Amino acid sequence: MNKKGITSSIMVIVIMMAVILVLTLRFYSTLFHIISGVGEDYFFCLVKKVISSYSKTPIVGLTLYGAFCPPVIQTLGFSGNDEGVLGISDPFARKQVLDIVKWYGADPAFKGKLSPSELNEQNELIDKHKLDSSSEITQYVTDNAKKGIPLGKNSKVPFLLEYRFEEVIAKSMKRCWGRNGEGGLPIGDDWIKGDFFSNIKVGEIFYCDLCEIVKFDNGVADLFQGGGKSMNSFLKNNPINRLSTKSYWEFIKDDSDSDLFKGYSYDIIAKNKDAGNNNDLAIVYVKRKNSIGAAVAQRVSEIVYRESAKPTYDGVELMSLAQFQGVCNNGRTT
Numbered sequence: 155m156n157k158k159g160i161t162s163s164i165m166v167i168v169i170m171m172a173v174i175l176v177l178t179l180r181f182y183s184t185l186f187h188i189i190s191g192v193g194e195d196y197f198f199c200l201v202k203k204v205i206s207s208y209s210k211t212p213i214v215g216l217t218l219y220g221a222f223c224p225p226v227i228q229t230l231g232f233s234g235n236d237e238g239v240l241g242i243s244d245p246f247a248r249k250q251v252l253d254i255v256k257w258y259g260a261d262p263a264f265k266g267k268l269s270p271s272e273l274n275e276q277n278e279l280i281d282k283h284k285l286d287s288s289s290e291i292t293q294y295v296t297d298n299a300k301k302g303i304p305l306g307k308n309s310k311v312p313f314l315l316e317y318r319f320e321e322v323i324a325k326s327m328k329r330c331w332g333r334n335g336e337g338g339l340p341i342g343d344d345w346i347k348g349d350f351f352s353n354i355k356v357g358e359i360f361y362c363d364l365c366e367i368v369k370f371d372n373g374v375a376d377l378f379q380g381g382g383k384s385m386n387s388f389l390k391n392n393p394i395n396r397l398s399t400k401s402y403w404e405f406i407k408d409d410s411d412s413d414l415f416k417g418y419s420y421d422i423i424a425k426n427k428d429a430g431n432n433n434d435l436a437i438v439y440v441k442r443k444n445s446i447g448a449a450v451a452q453r454v455s456e457i458v459y460r461e462s463a464k465p466t467y468d469g470v471e472l473m474s475l476a477q478f479q480g481v482c483n484n485g486r487t488t
Contacts (some may be wrong), residue, residue, distance in 0.1 A: 196226075196329055196332070196333055199223035199333045200332065200333045200334075200335065202222075202223060203223070203333065203334060203335060203339055203341060204335065204339065206341070207335070207339040207340050207341050223333065223363070223365075225364045225365060225366055225367050225436075226326075226329070226365065226366040226367070227366070227367045227369065228240055228322065228326070228366065228367070228368050228369065229368075229369045229370070229371070230242065230319065230322055230368055230369065230370050230371070230374055231370075231371040231373075231374060232286050232287060232371065232373065232374065233283075233286055239371075240322055241318070242315045242316075242318040242319050242374060243280050243283075243285050243286050243315065243318075244280070244318060245277055245280045245281040246277050246280075246314065248274070248277075251270060251273045251274055251277055251314075252270060253396070254268070254273065254314075254317065255268050255269065255270050255273060257391045257392055257393070258387075258391045260391075261387065261390070261391050263387060264387075264391075267304060268304055268313070272303060272304055273304060273313065273314060276303070276304070276312050276313065276314045277314060279294065280314065280315075285312065285315065287373060288373040288374075288376055288377055291310075291311060291312065291315065291377065292310070294312065295309075295310060295311070295312065306319075307383055307384070308378070308380060308383070310377055311377050311378065315377075316378075317388070319374075319378060320385060320388040321388070321392075322368060323368065323385060323420065323435065323437070323472065324385065324388055324389060324392065324402045326365065326366040326368060326437040327385075327389075327402065327406055327418070327437055327470045327472075328394055328402060328405060328406065329365065329366065330363070330365030330366060330437045330438070330439050330470045331405065331406045331439065331469075331470050333363075333365060333439075334363060334365075334439045334468075336405075337468050337469070341361065341363075341441070355443065356443050356444070357442055357443065358442060358443055359440050359441070359442050359481055359482060360441055360442070360443060360466075361440065361441035361468075362438055362439070362440050362478070362481075362482035363438065363439040363440075364436055364437075364438055364478060364482070365437050365438065365439055365470075366436075366437040367434050367435070367436055367437075367475060368434065368435040368437070369434050370422065370433065370434070370435075375422055375433055378422045379422050379423070380421070380422065383419055383420050383421070383422070384417060384418065384419045385417075385418040385419060385420060385472070386403070386417050386418060386419075388402070389401060389402040389403040389406065389407075389418060390402075390403040406418075406469075406470055407469075415467070415469065418470075418471075418472060419472065420435060420472045421473075421474065422435065422474075423474055423476075433474055433475075433476075434474065434475040435472060435473075435474065435475070436472070436473050436474065436475045436477070436478040437470065437472060438470070438471050438472075438473060438478055438482070439468065439469075439470055439471075440468065440469065440470075440471050440482075441466050441467070441468045442466065442467045442468070443466060443467075444466055444467045
């Protein structure tokens with residue numbers, strides 16, 4: 155029996171099945187877009203990554219379909235428009251305001267700090283276009299400083315405007331985690347074998363996917379400028395959609411038991427073109443070499459629960475675009 159002939163036939167079949175799968179899923183991706191609202195490009199990107207992850211033939215090391223997907227680029231301004239700019243000053247429906255109060259109600263950090271009447275007052279000002287610029291927002295915060303109005307973390311922005319700001323980031327993080335198979339795809343895992351992985355330090359990034367880039371109008375960047383703004387409370391207190399009880403935190407933190415996990419925070423830096431700085435926010439899926447402690451814990455999990463131990467940690471991280479270009483420069487990227 156000609157083993158070489160059988161091998162060639164199998165490879166041809168695998169390639170044909172992969173091509174048919176791509177074409178079929180591409181055809182139905184528009185329907186998927188209508189049903190889920192995640193977008194055709196997002197779905198097709200996930201399909202590409204699935205095929206790339208599982209179609210590598212051990213015989214010739216051939217990847218049948220590349221995993222590269224271009225990043226989605228969004229701009230965040232004060233008011234949304236038809237040109238793709240998302241607005242932090244876009245008003246909420248009354249039911250949304252009540253939902254926000256309910257979702258944050260169980261968080262001790264917000265106990266007694268959010269009330270429907272206060273948030274509705276903010277929302278009315280937003281609806282009347284009285285918080286459409288940094289000067290109007292600053293004036294509102296100054297005039298009401300003694301009233302204890304709900305503010306964001308830096309005390310410079312009304313709570314609902316910060317909510318819109320972080321909502322955009324959270325949705326981007328969700329899409330990023332989703333388009334990489336929610337951490338379930340062996341993307342880049344073939345690199346952990348041999349000399350390449352042994353030369354990587356614990357915690358070092360060896361794979362990046364630049365999923366989305368959020369650009370800021372200068373006024374918006376000024377209001378949110380500064381480091382250490384944690385996304386944790388938003389991610390923990392808000393569901394991934396209004397029909398779900400699962401929070402963004404539960405969805406995105408699926409594989410974050412590693413001690414490499416430090417939470418989610420963003421740092422909006424001042425834009426300085428002369429110094430080459432870029433304050434665009436990058437939403438990045440990364441894989442890092444896991445620490446020894448995490449590897450031991452996962453090995454115990456493998457023995458007890460018969461689950462495969464992972465020498466890598468993966469997750470979604472927030473960083474400036476300039477930081478991304480630095481930390482991912484030495485890694486593999488898609």
